[in-house]
Amino acid sequence: MRLTQGTFSYLPDLTDVQISKQIEYALGKSWALGIEYTDDPHPRNTYWEMWGLPMFDLHDAAGVMQEVTACRAAHPQKYVRINAFDATRGWETVRLSFIVHRPADEPGFKLERTEDRGRTLRYTLHAYATDKPPGRRYG
Amino acid sequence: MGDAAPVTPPESQRIDLRALYAESEIGPLLAELDNDLVGLEPVKRRIREIAAFLLVTRAREQLGFSSGAPTLHMAFTGNPGTGKTTVALRMAGILHRLGFIRKGHLLSVTRDDLVGQYIGHTAPKTKDILKRAMGGVLFIDEAYYLHRPENEKDYGQEAIEILLQVMENQRDDLTVILAGYQDRMDRFFESNPGFRSRIAHHVHFPDFADAELLSIVEKLAHQAEYRISDAAREALRDYILQRRQQPNFANARSIRNAFDRSRLRQAMRLVEIGAEISADDLVTIEAADIRGSSVFATPLPKSSA
Numbered sequence: 543m544r545l546t547q548g549t550f551s552y553l554p555d556l557t558d559v560q561i562s563k564q565i566e567y568a569l570g571k572s573w574a575l576g577i578e579y580t581d582d583p584h585p586r587n588t589y590w591e592m593w594g595l596p597m598f599d600l601h602d603a604a605g606v607m608q609e610v611t612a613c614r615a616a617h618p619q620k621y622v623r624i625n626a627f628d629a630t631r632g633w634e635t636v637r638l639s640f641i642v643h644r645p646a647d648e649p650g651f652k653l654e655r656t657e658d659r660g661r662t663l664r665y666t667l668h669a670y671a672t673d674k675p676p677g678r679r680y681g
Numbered sequence: 682m683g684d685a686a687p688v689t690p691p692e693s694q695r696i697d698l699r700a701l702y703a704e705s706e707i708g709p710l711l712a713e714l715d716n717d718l719v720g721l722e723p724v725k726r727r728i729r730e731i732a733a734f735l736l737v738t739r740a741r742e743q744l745g746f747s748s749g750a751p752t753l754h755m756a757f758t759g760n761p762g763t764g765k766t767t768v769a770l771r772m773a774g775i776l777h778r779l780g781f782i783r784k785g786h787l788l789s790v791t792r793d794d795l796v797g798q799y800i801g802h803t804a805p806k807t808k809d810i811l812k813r814a815m816g817g818v819l820f821i822d823e824a825y826y827l828h829r830p831e832n833e834k835d836y837g838q839e840a841i842e843i844l845l846q847v848m849e850n851q852r853d854d855l856t857v858i859l860a861g862y863q864d865r866m867d868r869f870f871e872s873n874p875g876f877r878s879r880i881a882h883h884v885h886f887p888d889f890a891d892a893e894l895l896s897i898v899e900k901l902a903h904q905a906e907y908r909i910s911d912a913a914r915e916a917l918r919d920y921i922l923q924r925r926q927q928p929n930f931a932n933a934r935s936i937r938n939a940f941d942r943s944r945l946r947q948a949m950r951l952v953e954i955g956a957e958i959s960a961d962d963l964v965t966i967e968a969a970d971i972r973g974s975s976v977f978a979t980p981l982p983k984s985s986a
Binding site for chain 1: 783784786805809811812813814815816817851854985
């Protein structure tokens with residue numbers, strides 16, 4: 543099951559050229575770009591690992607692409623995403639975030655139903671990948 | 682390059698270099714260079730050559746000849762105050778207009794910005810600078826400080842290796858300009874042959890002649906809306922002769938500082954008059970403002986005696 547998180551999530555995966563253009567857009571808005579990776583695909587997992595520090599004062603996408611390539615090479619079986627942070631007062635938040643790399647095989651999620659009092663049903667999403675310990679997920 | 686079979690040139694096709702030239706808007710930039718920068722004839726000629734080469738490369742590409750990305754890395758050598766940084770800034774503009782760099786900004790760094798203070802600190806630091814310079818020009822001032830032959834554990838070598846790698850593999854992402862004094866740069870290149878072979882253009886900046894320094898002051902004065910009186914011009918001529926004899930003479934930079942100090946002296950003189958002064962007084966630098974310099978206090982070395 544293909545993971546859909548962040549901007550462009552329902553589009554086919556972006557090519558490197560398209561990713562470059564999105565980075566150019568973010569740089570044009572003076573947003574700082576950061577790269578993160580994880581092997582825990584749960585949608586509520588907001589704590590992805592940082593790949594180096596967020597990059598400030600860049601002028602060109604080539605620098606970010608270089609880091610994306612390095613991160614992909616180091617973590618071929620993990621998710622990699624780019625975050626664009628807007629430091630403008632009043633925003634001070636991530637304005638753009640999209641996945642730029644995903645594992646070859648994504649097993650998807652299991653829906654767990656828990657029966658609660660009065661036959662109420664409570665639902666939980668469980669990623670099959672997280673059955674294995676970190677580092678050994680996704681092959 | 683080594684291909685024996687030449688590409689069949691589309692001979693019928695023609696390309697209008699003049700149109701390409703006009704399109705790149707490089708003409709005004711070169712004209713500006715001619716007008717704004719006094720002297721530096723060999724440098725200007727070299728820049729024209731580089732600009733022409735880049736233009737022809739563009740034209741060749743449009744007609745389908747492969748020419749490979751040209752190596753654009755440069756070394757600027759010359760004494761202090763001969764305009765290396767100023768020209769580097771212009772160079773970023775020229776390369777940008779011709780489409781050889783994407784953004785056209787100049788990132789000026791020295792050893793401190795590239796080399797770290799402990800093991801493992803240098804590589805991230807250098808890479809960070811390189812990332813920031815991508816799409817533009819990386820200007821390394823006094824580049825020879827990167828190499829410290831007396832200390833073989835110096836982290837400068839690590840920075841040099843990363844630089845060389847990027848200069849080779851990402852030629853279309855950034856252009857590196859190294860700058861420094863002639864003799865020390867020569868020694869630097871001798872001990873780092875990798876650098877010499879990766880730099881296509883070695884440009885030497887000659888010292889300014891006395892007359893050129895004088896016209897630099899006049900340009901500065903004009904920009905700052907000052908007028909130099911005839912007597913003051915004579916005084917400046919003497920000043921330049923004197924200043925040249927003294928240590929730490931930094932060409933245009935020394936002269937600019939002298940001009941700034943003469944403005945201070947002019948202001949003091951006007952305040953001491955205290956009475957009504959005319960607009961003309963406000964904009965005129967008099968001989969006294971120049972002659973008040975401490976440069977005149979120290980006599981010329983023995984030769985005049």
